Amino acid sequence: MKAPYSFTFYTASWYRRSPYWQRTVEAGCTSWDLYNHMLIPTLYDDDEREYWHLVEHVGLWDVAVERQVEITGPDAARFTQLLTCRDLSRCDVLQCKYAPIIAPNGGIVNDPILLRLGEDHFWLSLADSDAMLYALGVQAFAGMDVTIREPDVSPLQVQGPRSRDVIRSLFGDAVAGLRYYRCWGGDLDGIPVVVSRTGWTGEIGYEIYLRDGSRGIELWDRVMRAGEPFEIRAIAPSDQRRLEAGIFNYGNDMTIEDTPFHVTGMERLVELDADFIGKEALERVASRGVDRKLVGVELGGEPFRMWLEDFWDVRRDGEVVGRLVSASHSFRLQQNIGYVWVPIALAEPGTDLEVLSPDGPVAAITAPLPFLDPHKDVPKG
């Protein structure tokens, strides 16, 4: 399976650069993606080498593209609750939530990590859509007293089995010991940061949210220095690792056309005790059920490379019934894995399918998510 089509890309002033840009170039980054109107590293030297470094040591990702929507003001808690189907009455200060943002018709606007930094202080750490515009639209007639803005915040992810050592060396035991989906605010010798125990890998991992873009190089260098004993290196986000973990890529795997009930593993995120926009629409979906579903799939054929260049049709009994939206090769499972949209009747694990790759048909079978359970030992490659 060949790598995706590539071409020469010219940078331009309309693509914002991260505060770490210069360091990613120096660290050997060779290709970037566009995400939230910014450049994000997508390949340094080799996706397989980067994958193994992530799962065996520790990797540093420039994810400044995770832009924050900051909501503050007397009505911040009530307003933020309007935006997401998670029940925020059960969200403590310094707690995080995987918090899908829901449109009036139940569609997914974005699937950020929500950070509650204070009683009246929230961040939505965005996937790739301009969800701040959604919040501003809601503000127009919600009649609530809130301030909505994009603060000067640029996250790094420190992910992998040695990430805890790196964070301990930088911030001490308490921060290194953060429970999953908890966060801490403070500074690193005067560099203002928030640190959360979250990430896009299923590995042990942390995010460091830099709160002053002018100090990006300084922070990057501090993290690299602290990580040296643990073999830290700059890598790109790993499509393989996030697929193993059953993590989604908004705008690709699911869009505003889909509700959380359409996506395996997101159903549990709809907490109907809360009052939020789109709740009635989701109640209707819940009672009627969905007609199609995003599910895991294992695929035959040669090892896939990198990521899909385009969606592939999915056939059952010779008829096109859905599409493959993500797929790559799990180097640990030694198996091609991905996500397919299928009619609900074909959503059960173990359903035989055929996907139409540009090189011909490939056998496929639906599978439970995640492919790798983070709470169990994983096979060594």
Next chain:
Amino acid sequence: MKAPYSFTFYTASWYRRSPYWQRTVEAGCTSWDLYNHMLIPTLYDDDEREYWHLVEHVGLWDVAVERQVEITGPDAARFTQLLTCRDLSRCDVLQCKYAPIIAPNGGIVNDPILLRLGEDHFWLSLADSDAMLYALGVQAFAGMDVTIREPDVSPLQVQGPRSRDVIRSLFGDAVAGLRYYRCWGGDLDGIPVVVSRTGWTGEIGYEIYLRDGSRGIELWDRVMRAGEPFEIRAIAPSDQRRLEAGIFNYGNDMTIEDTPFHVTGMERLVELDADFIGKEALERVASRGVDRKLVGVELGGEPFRMWLEDFWDVRRDGEVVGRLVSASHSFRLQQNIGYVWVPIALAEPGTDLEVLSPDGPVAAITAPLPFLDPHKDVPKG
């Protein structure tokens, strides 16, 4: 002045392709940009050659990235009015408007061309931001009966002095004779389209909005065939030509941080007789005045190439006072031109400035917009 930094870009399933993609590859496109999560041609062979073809003959642009927000339903007119500072009581059916979308605080959410296709049927033909999310947010509490969606619409631009001949050959005299900012709906031997007399050039030009993505190749081939006698060729949107015309690039020249009163030439678009979101904020700006302004600038030095790789600082009397956000070389004016943000005290045309290029300081002087008046004869190159 060297060309912007470039690297190898890998396509991915999360970047949508236009229905014309295959034809743009065959026509020799060598580089694409990302815009509204889709790929848009940015360079075929040479930006100067493409510019001259545009201003002397006729060019065909794949601008399927101009995604539409469609607003329909009994309250469509009232709802659409909420979104924009233009007075839609003066917008006929089949009329278009350059219609900035305004946030509650007066910021610009997007600067689409609005098309009124029926009494209760509007399209917003978007620049690069997810403004549909803004409309969905407004819908949440506006209490109006509207349907908001992204229809299957993929525009082409046919721009340049011979564009009228091409449109006449395809659609006849009536469509070729459309007045500026008027549109027409119909079909081309069964291919459903809307045609508008609009474009991003200041040249005579049209947009053909394909209403069925499955027929993209067919439409492209029809346009190319009709254009053959007039030397039509596929080109990329021209940053030089749009700068000459005083046209803006949303997300680069101005953002949600700016109001129309901050941008030279957009002031006239605020029509305070209309009732829209952000009106009070804009009234406050109107009465207080703005503290900074986006204005035209002429620059010395060697001819600039393509477009800016990054913003450049702007100095006055040795102090940084603003930034250059767009600049390129007008091949007809034989002059570097661009846009700068400056304090209002320096916004008058004729103000001497200095911009800090990566190669050193460049003399600059503020200038009225547009650089080339489309209603006057333009110098021949």
